[in-house]
Amino acid sequence: MAEKSPVNMQTVHESFQKFAAYGDSKASGNEMTGKNWAKLCKDCKIIDGKNITSTDVDIVFSKVKAKSARIITFEEFKNALAELAPKRFKGRSKEEAIESAFKMVAGKDPTNVGVTKVAKTGAVDRLTDTSKYTGSHKERFDEGGKGKGKVGREDITETIGYVGAYRGAGTYNEKAKEK
Numbered sequence: 001m002a003e004k005s006p007v008n009m010q011t012v013h014e015s016f017q018k019f020a021a022y023g024d025s026k027a028s029g030n031e032m033t034g035k036n037w038a039k040l041c042k043d044c045k046i047i048d049g050k051n052i053t054s055t056d057v058d059i060v061f062s063k064v065k066a067k068s069a070r071i072i073t074f075e076e077f078k079n080a081l082a083e084l085a086p087k088r089f090k091g092r093s094k095e096e097a098i099e100s101a102f103k104m105v106a107g108k109d110p111t112n113v114g115v116t117k118v119a120k121t122g123a124v125d126r127l128t129d130t131s132k133y134t135g136s137h138k139e140r141f142d143e144g145g146k147g148k149g150k151v152g153r154e155d156i157t158e159t160i161g162y163v164g165a166y167r168g169a170g171t172y173n174e175k176a177k178e179k
Contacts, residue, residue, distance in 0.1 A: 011106040015040075016074050022110040031071035034061045037080070043111050044104045046081075052088050060084055081105065 017029035019040040024033075032040070041047045041057045064080040065072045072080065085101035086094050126132075130145040141147055 008106060009102075012078075012102050013074060015044075015105050015108045016077055018109050019043075031073055032077060033071055034058065037061050037072065037077070039110060040105065040108075041084070044108050046084060046088055046101060046104055048088065051090060052084055056084065056087065078102075 016032065019036050020032040021027040021029040022036055022039065038047075038054060038057050038061075041052070042054070046052060047054055047057060060080045060083050061072065064076045064083070066076075081101045082098045085097035086092075089097035089100050092100065130138075130141040133141065139148075
């Protein structure tokens, strides 16, 4: 059997730092929170849904951290991975399982799943195309699509007459004839 290359702990440590600093601009990358530990296990496919679940990951995190601490160091992280490895890689020796677990983490970066992307302008263009407007909205724009301003918004009536809101200027004589 060929000699397997040992896991490069430097790349594992770099991955640990990337995940430890993920989502927290103030994080130094030297300690990892439980949330980021769970993300690492999920992104690196240590959680497989059968042998290892997110509950197992949380339990191991609680086990390896110091009693009152909310974070784990790189050393505690290595212990946590070593504890999960035999369960994840059943049928292998403990050393092989641990090595496989470290290989799964080595060189990995946190993934950004579900990050909102900037929308393309298709919908905005469609919604602001005045040639497709109907009804009262259509009257607010001229043929070139330029807005008419206040003229396009209101029925402007002449307010001449005795009362400020009088709208029937010049209609008195017609009404008097009808009687």
